[in-house]
Amino acid sequence: MTRDYNPTQLLAYVAAGLLEDSSSVFVGTGLPMIASMLAQRTHAPNLLIIFEAGGIGPQVPVLPISVGDSRTFYRAVSASSMHDVMSASQSGYVDYGFLGAAQIDAYGNLNTTVIGEWERPTVRFPGSGGANDVGSLCWHTIIVMRQDPRRFVETLDFLTTPGYLDGPGARERAGLPAGTGPYRVITQLGLFDFEETTKRMRLLATHPGVSVADVQAATGFELLIPAEVQITEPPSRQVLDVMREIDPTGMVISK
Amino acid sequence: MDVLQAGQGKLIGWHDPDEHRAWVAEHKSRALNDKRTTLEAAVEAYVPDGALVACGGFGHIRVSMAAIYEIIRQRKQDLTLCGKTAVHDSDVLIGAGCANRIEVAYAFGHELRGLSPASRRAAETGRCEVVAEISNAGYQWRFSAAAMGLPFIPTRVMLGTDTLKHSSARVVEDPFTGKPITLLPACYPDVVLMHVHRCDKHGNAQIDGITIEDFELARAARRLIMTTEELIDNEMIRQAPQDTIIPYYLVDAVIEVPYGAHPTLMPGKYYFDEQHIGEWLRLSKTDEGVAEYMDRYVYGVDGFSAYLDLIGGEDQLEYLRQVEHLEAPLKAPWLEEKRK
Numbered sequence: 001m002t003r004d005y006n007p008t009q010l011l012a013y014v015a016a017g018l019l020e021d022s023s024s025v026f027v028g029t030g031l032p033m034i035a036s037m038l039a040q041r042t043h044a045p046n047l048l049i050i051f052e053a054g055g056i057g058p059q060v061p062v063l064p065i066s067v068g069d070s071r072t073f074y075r076a077v078s079a080s081s082m083h084d085v086m087s088a089s090q091s092g093y094v095d096y097g098f099l100g101a102a103q104i105d106a107y108g109n110l111n112t113t114v115i116g117e118w119e120r121p122t123v124r125f126p127g128s129g130g131a132n133d134v135g136s137l138c139w140h141t142i143i144v145m146r147q148d149p150r151r152f153v154e155t156l157d158f159l160t161t162p163g164y165l166d167g168p169g170a171r172e173r174a175g176l177p178a179g180t181g182p183y184r185v186i187t188q189l190g191l192f193d194f195e196e197t198t199k200r201m202r203l204l205a206t207h208p209g210v211s212v213a214d215v216q217a218a219t220g221f222e223l224l225i226p227a228e229v230q231i232t233e234p235p236s237r238q239v240l241d242v243m244r245e246i247d248p249t250g251m252v253i254s255k
Numbered sequence: 256m257d258v259l260q261a262g263q264g265k266l267i268g269w270h271d272p273d274e275h276r277a278w279v280a281e282h283k284s285r286a287l288n289d290k291r292t293t294l295e296a297a298v299e300a301y302v303p304d305g306a307l308v309a310c311g312g313f314g315h316i317r318v319s320m321a322a323i324y325e326i327i328r329q330r331k332q333d334l335t336l337c338g339k340t341a342v343h344d345s346d347v348l349i350g351a352g353c354a355n356r357i358e359v360a361y362a363f364g365h366e367l368r369g370l371s372p373a374s375r376r377a378a379e380t381g382r383c384e385v386v387a388e389i390s391n392a393g394y395q396w397r398f399s400a401a402a403m404g405l406p407f408i409p410t411r412v413m414l415g416t417d418t419l420k421h422s423s424a425r426v427v428e429d430p431f432t433g434k435p436i437t438l439l440p441a442c443y444p445d446v447v448l449m450h451v452h453r454c455d456k457h458g459n460a461q462i463d464g465i466t467i468e469d470f471e472l473a474r475a476a477r478r479l480i481m482t483t484e485e486l487i488d489n490e491m492i493r494q495a496p497q498d499t500i501i502p503y504y505l506v507d508a509v510i511e512v513p514y515g516a517h518p519t520l521m522p523g524k525y526y527f528d529e530q531h532i533g534e535w536l537r538l539s540k541t542d543e544g545v546a547e548y549m550d551r552y553v554y555g556v557d558g559f560s561a562y563l564d565l566i567g568g569e570d571q572l573e574y575l576r577q578v579e580h581l582e583a584p585l586k587a588p589w590l591e592e593k594r595k
Contacts, residue, residue: 029366029367030366030367052391053313053314053316053340053465053467054465054466054467055465061581062581065315065366065367065368065527065529066313066314066315066316066366066367066520066527067314067366068312068313068314068315068316068340068465068467068520069316069520069527070464070520070522070523070526070579072465073464073465073522079464079465079466080465080466081465081466081467081468081469081470081471082313082391082392082395082467082468083395083396083399083468083470083471086391086392086395086396089392090392090410090411090412109416113388113417113418118385118417118421120381121378121379122379123379124363124375124378124379124385125363125364125370126359126361126362126363126364126370127338127359127360127361127362127363127388127418128359128360128361128388128389128390128391128393128413128418129340129360129361129390129391130361130390130391130392131390132390132392132393132412132413132416132418133390133391133392133393133412136390136411136412136413136414137392137411137412158417159415159416159417159418160388160416160417160418161416161418162414162415162416165415170415171415173435174414174415174435175411175414175415175426175429175434175435175436175437176411176414176415177411248584249584249585249587249590250590250594251367251587251590251593252367254593254594
């Protein structure tokens with residue numbers, strides 16, 4: 001079946017839809033930037049975009065390569081500092097945070113540090129960066145990543161960024177800000193949330209052409225499947241045009 | 256106060272605040288001296304082998320590459336790096352064999368461009384030891400604690416994770432709320448390399464755009480080597496004192512190096528040189544390629560202006576200015592490879 005959008009464009013579109021106008025979002029490199037810029041140019045013109053290096057409230061002209069790029073404070077309300085934006089997150093001003101990861105578990109805990117033993121890793125990834133801060137301090141964390149059984153795992157090789165740790169109440173017991181935690185997970189297969197009583201990942205919707213069985217087969221832990229699963233709405237031609245405007249070189253959306 | 260959890264990572268850059276105060280009293284002059292010098296002399300004086308080094312800026316933004324190249328040229332050894340969103344700086348310093356230890360908030364990656372072949376290879380083969388993990392805000396606040404002259408700073412990050420387990424932080428019960436809270440130890444780098452838009456000969460410095468964590472890092476530094484796009488008169492500082500991000504008494508050396516952040520981005524002046532970064536990413540896939548890069552761009556050139564000629568001279572620098580101002584399209588070899 002041919003479509004006029006690719007999986008990355010679908011992911012960005014679904015992610016953008018989660019961001020309401022006049023909310024604040026802490027944005028990382030890549031797909032989160034596309035999603036936030038798309039939201040700002042469509043349904044959420046007053047989306048307050050925040051970058052970890054200090055860009056606050058920019059009107060991003062074109063996709064930045066880095067979260068410290070000059071584009072991250074283009075026509076911004078403030079060109080500030082990491083201390084300022086991280087403090088704002090710690091004080092409760094940031095509604096959404098976007099994260100990616102190499103591995104995720106059923107509670108939304110994330111690994112971006114190593115595959116294998118920490119002391120002598122098979123693969124060394126960049127580490128926390130701002131991920132632990134975003135996952136600790138923002139009200140709602142949205143995770144965007146590829147889904148397969150090596151990435152959706154029962155046990156992480158390393159717990160870089162807190163999700164719900166080992167279940168209900170664990171974040172608060174650990175001392176993390178009350179009422180925070182993973183909110184949605186978006187993959188090339190579907191959209192997920194976390195069930196209230198167990199804090200375990202639950203399928204909310206599959207993307208067009210993806211079956212529930214496909215999603216289960218790509219998950220290395222027991223996924224909660226409700227009786228009714230929605231199907232996500234694909235991006236319109238108009239939305240795809242906006243995405244190409246945001247990322248004219250296809251840096252992120254080409255795949 | 257009971258320690259609920261102690262991170263197992265190595266504690267680096269920490270000093271008892273009284274010890275630091277005594278060090279400052281003895282070594283940091285409050286005289287309004289002329290601190291202009293050469294890169295060669297500054298690196299010789301303030302970057303001993305084995306030093307703990309931190310770079311101002313962020314990732315590929317406003318990094319004092321001129322100072323980094325000089326460190327490589329002088330073949331400094333056994334440096335430990337503050338991996339505070341250390342991207343290009345740490346990649347070349349580890350690749351060149353100057354640094355063999357790093358505390359990691361973010362390293363071994365080039366953001367959208369992909370992972371760093373050279374430093375990642377070093378980490379995976381044990382040539383570069385990761386001494387501890389931390390988060391970006393965590394590192395920033397280690398510098399905040401040092402800048403405030405405190406032994407530690409309380410925060411609510413890293414709790415409940417392996418990042419904390421492998422950090423040098425401790426968790427205690429907060430005496431006010433009764434909840435667990437993370438205490439991050441202060442970090443005083445032995446030397447900080449920083450590139451700014453303009454400063455006077457004493458080191459009073461202005462930065463355009465985001466300051467990232469340079470306000471705190473400059474105040475945490477024991478020695479601060481400052482390279483600047485432009486040297487300005489002290490009178491210009493005094494006409495706009497609200498623009499001074501870093502006052503002179505924090506600064507040990509001032510070197511005027513136009514384009515001194517190349518190939519990283521200098522806000523308002525020049526964009527990332529993606530062609531040059533792409534060349535590094537391509538060559539650094541092998542140790543031989545790293546050696547080739549260093550021979551061509553560091554050991555084989557006589558000073559920074561010769562380096563600028565080599566990367567394309569005025570035409571390339573004008574092009575980077577245009578990209579920064581959204582007047583020219585971005586050219587990036589790694590992007591073409593990605594599109595294939």
